Amino acid sequence: VDPARDVVLAVDIGGTKMATGLMTLQGELIDRAQVPVDHDLSAQELFGSLTGIVDQLVERATDHHDRRLIAVGVGSAGPITRNVETVSPVNITAWRDYPLRSKLMEHTALPVHGDLDAKALALAEGWLGAAQGRQNFLAMVVSTGVGGGIVLDGQLLDGATTNAGHIGHVIVEPNGRRCGCGSRGCLEAEASGRAIEAITGRPPTEPSYETMQRTGELVGRAVASVCNLLDLDLAVVGGSVALGFGATFFNSAQTTLDQHARLDYSSGARITPARLGDRGPLIGAGAVALRGLRRDARANRVR
């Protein structure tokens, strides 16, 4: 056994595509594959299209890369139950309480660990990205929806049902727009790609200056509340909307954060773009696998 040969299979489940990757224990992606989500498929057929890109990389791991697969890590769009025992991604209607973990364990005969995609991204950015080496930070995604993950005292927060970090439903506009969750004025109801399209009548890929600025302001406001609440001074922001809006968005978010994070511990807090780009979700999924293996090892030592 040569640990330098070990790799994990990373699986990213999104609303529009599913992706797989082979990741070394150092976080290097040595191979990847992806497939669009076909919304006309049944639950079982969709799993079939996933196992297509799983099998492809499992085969290449040994045949092409001469590597040994030791685990599977999953980052999935929510909602999920703990460790992706079941997944019900909002935009994948075929999967409702779909038992992804047992299906993947059965199919791969490997240990499977999973978490929400935004939490996986927090692990990735803390490991190799914009929050590298930081013990306390928020990572968030501003995309079709808005999600997040929080690392505090060096630990990714889970919460009772594994949803901690979900900044999308922090209230930023009292009496604001009705949110999909049933509340009003949530960050997701005001600043997500879906909200922007509904408010402006234009896709978030064609924003006005005002839209980019306002979205930054709302994100900055939510981040300020979270930094003040949780003794944080760094927010790493990814997602197609945030990264697409670029400097106008980030400058506006930073200005708002500067105005509202004024406590000794939160003043000087920074908002910074996610650094891992399109590798982030897969590295995150891989990091979830490694965290799961460490937890299993610890549990075995205690036993």
Place this chain on the structure above:
Amino acid sequence: VDPARDVVLAVDIGGTKMATGLMTLQGELIDRAQVPVDHDLSAQELFGSLTGIVDQLVERATDHHDRRLIAVGVGSAGPITRNVETVSPVNITAWRDYPLRSKLMEHTALPVHGDLDAKALALAEGWLGAAQGRQNFLAMVVSTGVGGGIVLDGQLLDGATTNAGHIGHVIVEPNGRRCGCGSRGCLEAEASGRAIEAITGRPPTEPSYETMQRTGELVGRAVASVCNLLDLDLAVVGGSVALGFGATFFNSAQTTLDQHARLDYSSGARITPARLGDRGPLIGAGAVALRGLRRDARANRVR
């Protein structure tokens, strides 16, 4: 040595009074003392008035109660640095970066552990109060100021500078009142006793119905943001303002929380009054001592 005889000395440092108590390992307060904070005293004189009520209980522990003191626990108004190495309570101007921990260690020759008063209260309410046995909850104090503590996955959150849980600076009114922290529209700037007095021109002990209702609404809004963010469904609320406003406050807070906590994991979240009353701060300080002793024991085992 008979552990049934062990007690800890609990010390509560507030803006208007300081209190001490003898607490058994089961959380029973068997004796207590208090002294008002005299704002004309120097730092050293103020410590002298604290050691007066410390010495009184140290003496009674052995002479009167036949108990053995094993540690000191401190809950202090903030800001503080980790483990009350230094304390600078906003309303005790004589103490700025006052080295409370070393002073108390020197004076008592006992291990001293400390934390913020609101976090201590969270420990107390989770141990013996309204959140008994809960692994995930928020505890908060609505009094002259607004503070809080958060227990997640069974652990009281600390954060980088030990201030995690400080719900007082979650934004509830964008472009609202200027806050003492320099921001605007913080919960503390809108719903604290100090804010209520400034807004209404009346002390918070003489509230109108509208004031009680509005304060409840603002607290409910902040709690909803925190429950959505951190996967929580319980907030325990204490403090003279909240408890003084009573049912009108709590009903209004609950109605607002119901409207805004609508996710699978946050819907049904409850706001409930703190249950330990005026014993809460001392039991909290005692719990801080016990947590410190457990941490020390763990560190020694590892060593």
